[in-house]
Amino acid sequence: xxxxxxxxxxxxxxxxxxxxxxxxxxxxxxxxxxxxxxxxxxxxxxxxxxxxxxxxxxxxxxxxxxxxxxxxxxxxxxxxxxxxxxxxxxxxxxxxxxxxxxxxxxxxxxxxxxxxxxxxxxxxxxxxxxxxxxxxxxxxxxxxxxxxxxxxxxxxxxxxxxxxxxxxxxxxxxxxxxxxxxxxxxxxxxxxxxxxxxxxxxxxx
Numbered sequence: 471x472x473x474x475x476x477x478x479x480x481x482x483x484x485x486x487x488x489x490x491x492x493x494x495x496x497x498x499x500x501x502x503x504x505x506x507x508x509x510x511x512x513x514x515x516x517x518x519x520x521x522x523x524x525x526x527x528x529x530x531x532x533x534x535x536x537x538x539x540x541x542x543x544x545x546x547x548x549x550x551x552x553x554x555x556x557x558x559x560x561x562x563x564x565x566x567x568x569x570x571x572x573x574x575x576x577x578x579x580x581x582x583x584x585x586x587x588x589x590x591x592x593x594x595x596x597x598x599x600x601x602x603x604x605x606x607x608x609x610x611x612x613x614x615x616x617x618x619x620x621x622x623x624x625x626x627x628x629x630x631x632x633x634x635x636x637x638x639x640x641x642x643x644x645x646x647x648x649x650x651x652x653x654x655x656x657x658x659x660x661x662x663x664x665x666x667x668x669x670x671x672x673x674x675x
Contacts, residue, residue: 474501474542481535488524491531498535502542504602505594509587509645512670514538517597522673541598545584548606571609573620585621585646588638589631590670592645594621621646634660 480486480494496511503510514520518534521527552574556567567574573584584605587593594601601621608620618625619641628639628648634655639648669675 474498474539477501478535478539481531484528488528488531491528492524495531495535495538498538502538502545504541504545504584504598504605505587505646506590508590508667508670509593510538510598512590513593513598515670515673520673537598541602544599544603544606571611573605573608587640587645588633588636588647588650589640589645590667591675592631592640594644594646617641617648619644619646619648632656632659633663 477494477497481491481498483491486494495514499507499511499514505513514534514537517537518530519527520530520534524531559567585594585601605620610618610620615625617628617639622641622644624641624643626642629642631638631640632653634657635652636650637653638650640646641648666675
């Protein structure tokens with residue numbers, strides 16, 4: 471598969487059909503989606519103002535991919551710094567990363583990614599680079615409860631949201647998943663979620 475930057479360039483290419491540029495944005499989201507593919511797409515549609523009729527505002531695709539690109543730049547920089555740190559730790563004889571409460575530690579990562587939001591319509595309102603930077607720089611306080619959200623800092627009773635196979639505990643303020651439990655399959659939930667996603671994908675809601 472071509473790189474994120476290749477598809478980002480295709481989004482910018484005004485000589486391509488607008489639907490091809492939209493498809494390139496989709497591929498960028500496959501490569502990097504901090505909230506998960508669906509919630510990140512919904513967020514970008516809202517923040518960049520992507521209309522149902524792409525011809526009415528093709529520049530919205532550029533706004534969307536640039537917001538995603540900026541967030542990814544933060545993530546890549548953090549990844550590079552982590553590689554350097556781990557090399558230094560291993561050279562010093564440390565086989566496991568030092569505990570620092572960061573998002574990489576087992577049990578501290580939002581199920582599904584940096585800030586996974588299983589409900590596509592419930593996610594942080596701030597721009598992606600702001601949220602990604604906050605997650606990357608966050609550290610879980612020693613006194614934090616399991617309901618503490620590293621994205622917004624809220625520590626209140628989570629809300630529940632289910633997919634066909636999982637029941638999620640979500641931050642009530644920003645929709646980020648705090649934990650997930652597998653449950654019996656529910657076909658009706660699957661159909662309802664799929665129908666709603668089709669509407670979101672077409673920017674009909």
